[in-house]
Amino acid sequence: xxxxxxxxxxxxxxxxxxxxxxxxxxxxxxxxxxxxxxxxxxxxxxxxxxxxxxxxxxxxxxxxxxxxxxxxxxxxxxxxxxxxxxxxxxxxxxxxxxxxxxxxxxxxxxxxxxxxxxxxxxxxxxxxxxxxxxxxxxxxxxxxxxxxxxxxxxxxxxxxxxxxxxxxxxxxxxxxxxxxxxxxxxxxxxxxxxxxxxxxxxxxxxxxxxxxxx
Numbered sequence: 001x002x003x004x005x006x007x008x009x010x011x012x013x014x015x016x017x018x019x020x021x022x023x024x025x026x027x028x029x030x031x032x033x034x035x036x037x038x039x040x041x042x043x044x045x046x047x048x049x050x051x052x053x054x055x056x057x058x059x060x061x062x063x064x065x066x067x068x069x070x071x072x073x074x075x076x077x078x079x080x081x082x083x084x085x086x087x088x089x090x091x092x093x094x095x096x097x098x099x100x101x102x103x104x105x106x107x108x109x110x111x112x113x114x115x116x117x118x119x120x121x122x123x124x125x126x127x128x129x130x131x132x133x134x135x136x137x138x139x140x141x142x143x144x145x146x147x148x149x150x151x152x153x154x155x156x157x158x159x160x161x162x163x164x165x166x167x168x169x170x171x172x173x174x175x176x177x178x179x180x181x182x183x184x185x186x187x188x189x190x191x192x193x194x195x196x197x198x199x200x201x202x203x204x205x206x207x208x209x210x211x212x213x214x
Contacts (some may be wrong), residue, residue, distance in 0.1 A: 079106045147212055157211050162198045179191065
C-alpha cells in the first residue's frame with residue numbers, strides 16, 4: 001500500500017469496511033501479502049468514491065447465498081467491538097475521555113437488537129443512549145476548549161470537528177424521531193438503520209479528533 005492509499009484510508013469511515021472486510025483481508029495477507037494490499041487499497045478507494053458500497057457488496061453476497069441474515073442488524077451488533085480505525089490512543093485526558101464515551105455510546109447502541117422487543121429494557125436503553133449522547137457532546141466541547149488556544153494552527157481541524165459535531169446532533173435528533181415512529185409502527189429495521197448512522201457519525205468524530213493538536 002502506498003502513502004497515498006494510507007491517506008485515503010484515513011478519511012474513510014465505514015464500519016462494514018473496517019470490521020468485516022479488513023479482517024478478511026488480514027487473513028489473506030498471511031498467505032498473499034501483495035494481493036491483500038491491492039484489495040485493501042481498492043476497497044478504500046471504492047468506499048471513498050462510493051460511500052456504502054462495501055455494505056452493498058456484503059448484502060449482495062448474503063442475498064446470493066440465500067442466507068437469512070439481516071446485515072443492518074448484524075452491523076449494529078458489531079459496533080460494540082473495538083476497532084483500531086475508530087480508537088483514540090492519545091494520552092491527553094480530553095481524548096481519553098472522548099474515546100471512552102464514544103465507546104460507551106456504541107456499546108449501548110449495539111444492544112438495541114437484543115432489547116428492542118422487551119419494552120422495559122428498551123426504554124431503559126433509550127435513557128442510557130440519551131445520557132451517552134450528552135456525555136459525548138460534552139467531551140467534544142472539552143476538546144474544543146483545550147485546543148482553542150492554538151486556533152490559528154488548528155482552525156481547519158477544529159472547523160471540521162465543529163461540522164462533525166453538528167452532524168452528530170442532526171443524526172441524534174433523527175434517531176429520536178425514528179424511535180417515536182417505531183412505537184407507532186413497530187418497524188425495528190428503521191431503528192437499526194438510524195442507530196448505525198449515529199454510530200457512523202460517532203466514528204467520524206473519532207477519526208477527525210485524531211488529527212487535532214498534531
